[in-house]
Amino acid sequence: MRFVETPGIGTTLIQLVDDQRKLLSRLEVLELTIWFSGVKIPVAGIAGVYTPPGLRKKGYATNCLKHAIRKQQRKDKCLLMLFGERDFYARFGLTPIGPWYGIYVSQKLAALPPEPLMRDCQALDQAQILNLYTQNVKPRIGAVVRDPKSLKPFFPTVWRNGGVCRVLIGSKKQFAGYVWHSAPGTSEFEVVEVGALHPAGYDGILAYLLYETKRRAKDHFLAALPPDDPFSKYLMQFEAKQVVEYKPNSRSLARILDLKKLLKLLTPVFKERVRLIKSELVPRTLMIKTGKSQAKLDLAGTYPGVELKIEQTRLTQLLFGTVNFDLQTSGRDGLNAEIGALLFPKFSAFTYLKDRF
Ligand SMILES: CC(C)(COP(=O)(O)OP(=O)(O)OC[C@H]1O[C@@H](n2cnc3c(N)ncnc32)[C@H](O)[C@@H]1OP(=O)(O)O)[C@@H](O)C(=O)NCCC(=O)NCCS
CATH class of the missing domain: 3.40.630.30 (Gcn5-related N-acetyltransferase (GNAT))
Structure with missing residues (x-):
C-alpha cells in the first residue's frame, strides 16, 4: 500500500x-x-x-x-x-x-419592469468581475482570494456545476454588473454570485432573474448567498424567504493547523476591532491556550496581558464568527466579556473552496 x-x-x-x-x-x-x-x-x-x-x-x-x-x-x-x-x-x-445559506425568491416577488439587456460574460469582463467580487468579499470571512493570474485560461461560462456567468449591460452599453447562476436544465435555478457597479444594477439583475425563472418554468430562484452578502441584503427588502440550514x-x-502563524497574520484585524476602545481597557496581549497549542496576540493596549483558555474547536468557531463569545470560554484573569465580544464578532462565514474561474 x-x-x-x-x-x-x-x-x-x-x-x-x-x-x-x-x-x-x-x-x-x-x-x-x-x-x-x-x-x-x-x-x-x-x-x-x-x-x-x-x-x-x-x-x-x-x-x-x-x-x-x-x-x-x-x-x-x-x-x-x-x-x-x-x-x-x-x-x-x-x-x-x-x-x-439560501434565499428563496418567488417568481411573483415584484411587478416586472422591462427585461434588462444581458449578455454572456466575455474575457474582457473578467477584470471588472474580479474587482467587484474582491470588493464584496474582502471584508468578510472565508471566501477564496481570486488570483488574477488564475483567470487565464478563461472558461467563460462553465464551472464544475455547469454554471453560467451573465453580464448586465448599462445604458451606454457598458459593463454594469454580473450574475453567476446554474445552467438551464438544472433542477434548482441557483444564483451563486452577484455584483453590480451601482446599487441600481441589482434592480436589473433581479428583473433578469425573475424573467429567467419564468422561462425555466420555475416558481422561484434560489440565491445561495450568506445574509451579509450585499445582494442578499437587497433581496431581504422584498418578501424573500431566507433559510439558513445545516445540510x-x-x-x-x-x-486550525498553525495557531501562531494564524494569529500573527490576524494581528492587524484584532487591533482594528478594539481600536475605538480606550487603550487602558485593552489588554497589552492576549495569550490563547487551546491545550493543543498556544500563541500570543499583540493587542497594543495598556491593560495587563490576559489569557483565554479555550478548546481548539471552539476557538475555530469564534474566529469564523460562528458562535458568540461568552464568559464561560474565559477563565480567571481572563478576557472580559466586552473586549471578547469585540474581538470575536458574529459573522456569516462564506466559503467557496473550488473557485468558479
Ligand atoms: C466517506 C468515505 C470517504 C469514507 O471512506 P472509508 O474508506 O470507508 O473511511 P474509513 O474506513 O477510513 O472510515 C470509516 C469510518 O467512518 C465512518 N463513516 C463513514 N461515513 C460516515 C459518515 N457519513 N458519517 C459518519 N461516519 C462515517 C464509518 O462508520 C467508519 O467508522 P469506524 O471507523 O468507527 O468503523 C466513503 O464512505 C465514501 O467514499 N463515500 C462516498 C463519497 C463521500 O461521501 N465522500 C465524502 C465527501 S465530503
Whole structure:
C-alpha cells in the first residue's frame, strides 16, 4: 500500500493504492488563500474524498486524510477547510464553521419592469468581475482570494456545476454588473454570485432573474448567498424567504493547523476591532491556550496581558464568527466579556473552496 501524489494547478491529487496500483481511496488537496476581514490567510482545502464502495470501512479514507493533514502541517498553511459531513470529519479535528445559506425568491416577488439587456460574460469582463467580487468579499470571512493570474485560461461560462456567468449591460452599453447562476436544465435555478457597479444594477439583475425563472418554468430562484452578502441584503427588502440550514453534505468545516502563524497574520484585524476602545481597557496581549497549542496576540493596549483558555474547536468557531463569545470560554484573569465580544464578532462565514474561474 502506498500514496501516489499527482500535482495539478493549485491542487494535488492524493491516491492510496495497493501493490497492483488498484485505487483504495483518494482525495484532493487545494492550495487556497481566503479573505479574513481584509487579510489573506493561506489555507489547505480538502475535496473529493472517496473510497470505492467495496473497500469502505477499512480505514483507507482515514489513512489518506491523516497523510494529507500531516503534509499540510509541514507547509505554511494556517487552516484546513472542507465541505463535508460533520460526524465523519470530527475525528480529524474539523469543526463546523458555516451552514448552507439560501434565499428563496418567488417568481411573483415584484411587478416586472422591462427585461434588462444581458449578455454572456466575455474575457474582457473578467477584470471588472474580479474587482467587484474582491470588493464584496474582502471584508468578510472565508471566501477564496481570486488570483488574477488564475483567470487565464478563461472558461467563460462553465464551472464544475455547469454554471453560467451573465453580464448586465448599462445604458451606454457598458459593463454594469454580473450574475453567476446554474445552467438551464438544472433542477434548482441557483444564483451563486452577484455584483453590480451601482446599487441600481441589482434592480436589473433581479428583473433578469425573475424573467429567467419564468422561462425555466420555475416558481422561484434560489440565491445561495450568506445574509451579509450585499445582494442578499437587497433581496431581504422584498418578501424573500431566507433559510439558513445545516445540510449534512454541505457544511463548511475547519481546523486550525498553525495557531501562531494564524494569529500573527490576524494581528492587524484584532487591533482594528478594539481600536475605538480606550487603550487602558485593552489588554497589552492576549495569550490563547487551546491545550493543543498556544500563541500570543499583540493587542497594543495598556491593560495587563490576559489569557483565554479555550478548546481548539471552539476557538475555530469564534474566529469564523460562528458562535458568540461568552464568559464561560474565559477563565480567571481572563478576557472580559466586552473586549471578547469585540474581538470575536458574529459573522456569516462564506466559503467557496473550488473557485468558479
Ligand atoms: C466517506 C468515505 C470517504 C469514507 O471512506 P472509508 O474508506 O470507508 O473511511 P474509513 O474506513 O477510513 O472510515 C470509516 C469510518 O467512518 C465512518 N463513516 C463513514 N461515513 C460516515 C459518515 N457519513 N458519517 C459518519 N461516519 C462515517 C464509518 O462508520 C467508519 O467508522 P469506524 O471507523 O468507527 O468503523 C466513503 O464512505 C465514501 O467514499 N463515500 C462516498 C463519497 C463521500 O461521501 N465522500 C465524502 C465527501 S465530503
